[in-house]
Amino acid sequence: MIEAAQTLDGWYVLHDFRSIDWASWKLVSEEERQAAVEEFIKYLEKINEADIAKTGSHAFYSIVGQKADFVLMTLRETMEELQEIETEFNKLAIADFTIPSFSYVSVVELSNYLAGKDSDEDPYQNPHVRSRLYPELPRWNHICFYPMDKRRQEGANWYMLPMDERKELMRSHGLIGRSYAGKVKQIISGSVGFDDHEWGVTLFAEDVLQFKKLIYEMRFDEVSARYAEFGAFFVGNILDNEKLVKLLTV
Numbered sequence: 252m253i254e255a256a257q258t259l260d261g262w263y264v265l266h267d268f269r270s271i272d273w274a275s276w277k278l279v280s281e282e283e284r285q286a287a288v289e290e291f292i293k294y295l296e297k298i299n300e301a302d303i304a305k306t307g308s309h310a311f312y313s314i315v316g317q318k319a320d321f322v323l324m325t326l327r328e329t330m331e332e333l334q335e336i337e338t339e340f341n342k343l344a345i346a347d348f349t350i351p352s353f354s355y356v357s358v359v360e361l362s363n364y365l366a367g368k369d370s371d372e373d374p375y376q377n378p379h380v381r382s383r384l385y386p387e388l389p390r391w392n393h394i395c396f397y398p399m400d401k402r403r404q405e406g407a408n409w410y411m412l413p414m415d416e417r418k419e420l421m422r423s424h425g426l427i428g429r430s431y432a433g434k435v436k437q438i439i440s441g442s443v444g445f446d447d448h449e450w451g452v453t454l455f456a457e458d459v460l461q462f463k464k465l466i467y468e469m470r471f472d473e474v475s476a477r478y479a480e481f482g483a484f485f486v487g488n489i490l491d492n493e494k495l496v497k498l499l500t501v
């Protein structure tokens with residue numbers, strides 16, 4: 252039997268993409284708009300309390316193009332907390348002027364392809380592993396998100412490859428990735444059984460062009476060239492309170 256990769260699983264992740272219903276937002280009175288924005292900012296400040304307490308993390312970005320206007324990515328210890336965050340948003344006044352455009356549910360995942368030799372140490376106690384499973388999301392200028400699968404077709408079935416071959420292929424993937432250290436930070440979250448694709452790929456960069464360079468380079472690497480399939484791509488710019496107010500000013 253083909254050996255499955257072992258995974259370490261960290262915080263649960265919700266990517267919640269919303270579009271603004273500009274036509275109805277423009278009809279709202281100035282005071283009502285201001286109150287809705289203030290309430291939205293308070294909600295975001297509450298979300299940030301988990302970042303401060305290190306019981307979760309979040310990223311808030313505008314999205315360029317027509318697929319959405321913004322994304323709130325939240326990481327929490329439980330799936331229940333993610334749902335609370337989603338429901339709480341839906342109860343805000345601003346939610347009446349947004350349209351859900353896409354969402355993605357997953358869990359931060361590390362596989363054992365490049366893990367060192369087996370040891371008795373509990374990986375969940377290893378500080379380096381913990382920093383990757385329970386990451387503090389960077390406040391970098393740009394985000395890029397897309398879901399992906401590994402192919403299961405004749406002649407290119409990732410799930411029929413022996414473990415050793417997959418390890419070798421992942422080694423090359425890891426080497427390309429590492430050459431972007433400091434330029435692109437990746438969060439890979441597994442979504443088998445949770446959502447429509449197998450992984451969510453979330454990338455952060457200060458220079459947006461680094462996404463294109465990294466993803467293009469990986470297209471030529473066998474793991475991606477032969478075995479990867481991709482869903483929709485989203486790219487965006489960081490939002491802080493000031494930028495959010497500007498975005499919602501009409």
Ligand code: VOV
Pocket residue numbers: 256360361362363364365399401421424425427428429431435436437439450452465466469470475479
């Ligand atoms: C930004 C750089 C970067 C770096 C350093 C990096 C490294 C690594 C390592 C070392 C490992 C394996 C161990 C682990 O950590 O799990 C992975 C794992 C994975 N990756 Fe990766 N990846 C990067 C970046 C990176 C990108 C840009 C993509 C999208 C692919 C593309 O073509 O668009 C990707 C995908 C994945 C996936 C889907 C997995 C899980 C595969 C599985 O079958 O389980 N990844 N990745």
